[in-house]
Amino acid sequence: MAGIMLSLSDIQTHRVEGDCWIAIHGNVYDVSSFLNSHPGGKAILLQHAGTDATRAFQDVHPAEMLDEYLTSGQLLGQLESASQDLRDDGQPEHIPAPPMGTILSIAEMESLALNRLSPKALAYYASGTDDEITKLANGAIFKSILLRPRVFVDCTKCSLSTTILGNIVGLPIFISPAAMAKLANPSGEIGIAAACSKFNALQIISKNASVSVADIVRAGPHAVFAWQLYVLKDIKATERTLAQIKAIPQIKFIVLTLDAPFPGKREADERYKAEEVAGGGVSQVWGTESGLTWRKALTWLSAHTDLPIVLKGIQTHEDAYAATMFPAVKGIVISNHGGRALDTANTPMQVLLEIGKFCPQVFDQVEVLIDGGIKRGTDVVKALALGARGVGLGRAALYGLAVGGEEGVHRSLQILAEEAATAMRLIGVSSVSDLRPQHVNTSILNAQLYDGPSGLDAVGSSLMAKL
Numbered sequence: 001m002a003g004i005m006l007s008l009s010d011i012q013t014h015r016v017e018g019d020c021w022i023a024i025h026g027n028v029y030d031v032s033s034f035l036n037s038h039p040g041g042k043a044i045l046l047q048h049a050g051t052d053a054t055r056a057f058q059d060v061h062p063a064e065m066l067d068e069y070l071t072s073g074q075l076l077g078q079l080e081s082a083s084q085d086l087r088d089d090g091q092p093e094h095i096p097a098p099p100m101g102t103i104l105s106i107a108e109m110e111s112l113a114l115n116r117l118s119p120k121a122l123a124y125y126a127s128g129t130d131d132e133i134t135k136l137a138n139g140a141i142f143k144s145i146l147l148r149p150r151v152f153v154d155c156t157k158c159s160l161s162t163t164i165l166g167n168i169v170g171l172p173i174f175i176s177p178a179a180m181a182k183l184a185n186p187s188g189e190i191g192i193a194a195a196c197s198k199f200n201a202l203q204i205i206s207k208n209a210s211v212s213v214a215d216i217v218r219a220g221p222h223a224v225f226a227w228q229l230y231v232l233k234d235i236k237a238t239e240r241t242l243a244q245i246k247a248i249p250q251i252k253f254i255v256l257t258l259d260a261p262f263p264g265k266r267e268a269d270e271r272y273k274a275e276e277v278a279g280g281g282v283s284q285v286w287g288t289e290s291g292l293t294w295r296k297a298l299t300w301l302s303a304h305t306d307l308p309i310v311l312k313g314i315q316t317h318e319d320a321y322a323a324t325m326f327p328a329v330k331g332i333v334i335s336n337h338g339g340r341a342l343d344t345a346n347t348p349m350q351v352l353l354e355i356g357k358f359c360p361q362v363f364d365q366v367e368v369l370i371d372g373g374i375k376r377g378t379d380v381v382k383a384l385a386l387g388a389r390g391v392g393l394g395r396a397a398l399y400g401l402a403v404g405g406e407e408g409v410h411r412s413l414q415i416l417a418e419e420a421a422t423a424m425r426l427i428g429v430s431s432v433s434d435l436r437p438q439h440v441n442t443s444i445l446n447a448q449l450y451d452g453p454s455g456l457d458a459v460g461s462s463l464m465a466k467l
């Protein structure tokens with residue numbers, strides 16, 4: 001109840017399941033009934049129960065998130081003196097970074113970042129699931145695709161600009177949604193937006209961004225923005241957020257992530273959390289709705305947004321084909337969440353080739369974006385040649401942010417853009433729209449491609465029956 005003043009000693013006795021109070025930004029909340037629906041799990045809330053958790057909260061969440069998830073009935077009053085819990089909850093140590101121009105590759109950026117990130121951020125950002133087979137394969141597969149340069153082509157002028165879902169962008173490289181960017185740098189997603197603005201690049205803002213969407217888009221006047229959605233178990237909260245997004249004209253499309261209906265087993269992250277929550281195992285609570293299906297989810301989403309819908313986390317040609325059967329769906333992102341969902345899943349490049357083999361018409365019907373393992377400009381060029389419209393960066397952008405804030409993200413984009421332009425010139429192509437499958441040799445991968453039945457008739461008839 002607003003107006004009631006509470007002291008730290010009033011709240012510190014309420015620190016168990018069933019009786020759990022937390023102070024954030026000067027307000028005291030009873031979060032007992034929210035414990036089981038906290039998307040990050042209840043353990044972290046219980047860890048901060050009975051304290052002023054402002055510092056831990058603001059390291060990973062925007063203030064607006066409180067209104068989204070908590071109701072006025074859960075507000076108990078105000079904290080008398082907002083004496084903050086000043087434990088270090090994840091901000092990186094201040095280690096001086098080298099001048100950005102001296103960093104020459106994404107691999108170098110990554111190794112600098114891994115030395116700077118706090119243990120919490122390192123565990124969260126770098127981890128993949130299980131044995132990290134997919135995380136590593138995502139990047140390794142590019143080495144098996146060879147380029148086929150043509151000569152006697154004047155590429156003195158070379159342009160990387162293109163369009164993504166009708167939006168003009170300066171680069172075919174975009175920023176994939178990644179949660180909690182403030183763990184890398186206090187500027188968080190604002191630093192990413194400011195860097196994208198300099199390239200007129202696309203940033204897909206995560207549903208779990210650590211800064212409010214309004215602040216992010218304000219920081220990138222020349223960037224293009226999309227917003228990524230996880231449908232929460234609390235569907236009404238998701239609808240409230242969609243209504244807020246509707247009021248932000250800079251958001252050009254909605255990216256619905258589908259590859260993580262259940263949490264993958266990321267052991268480095270689980271280990272860190274288990275140590276953080278003294279003596280306790282980490283329960284696998286997941287706030288994301290796991291019962292979504294094609295027709296139900298897309299009908300619901302279309303009723304709550306007029307924006308084009310892009311489906312992220314497509315990992316088979318069958319699902320790429322299925323996406324084309326829904327007029328509201330204008331694009332797909334082939335992605336396995338950077339190897340953070342199902343380990344030993346196909347790499348995105350294999351899925352791209354699979355679509356080319358079984359249902360190439362998909363490329364004409366929806367825009368195909370891709371992410372996972374991008375570290376070189378040649379990786380970008382190979383994906384574009386095989387039909388991708390844009391190529392996303394997850395960790396490469398986060399690592400840039402960790403090393404140099406906005407400037408670091410700028411440098412990551414610049415390195416990849418320059419490498420991609422060089423590769424295009426050397427292939428004999430001066431515009432991304434001229435890249436073709438003939439520019440790559442993928443024959444080494446033939447034995448690694450899915451060679452079962454196409455299954456498209458079954459997809460068609462099962463979805464038609466439901467439409």
Ligand SMILES: Cc1cc2nc3c(=O)[nH]c(=O)nc-3n(C[C@H](O)[C@H](O)[C@H](O)COP(=O)(O)O)c2cc1C
Pocket residue numbers: 124125126138176177178179206207208228257312335336337338339340371372373374392393394395396398
């Ligand atoms: C730390 C981290 C957080 C992520 N958070 C999200 C997220 O909130 N939503 C989402 O759709 N994907 C998320 N992803 C997946 C990325 O969007 C992207 O698919 C993946 O990182 C691409 O692989 P890469 O890191 O090898 O570039 C996250 C990835 C990482 C590494």
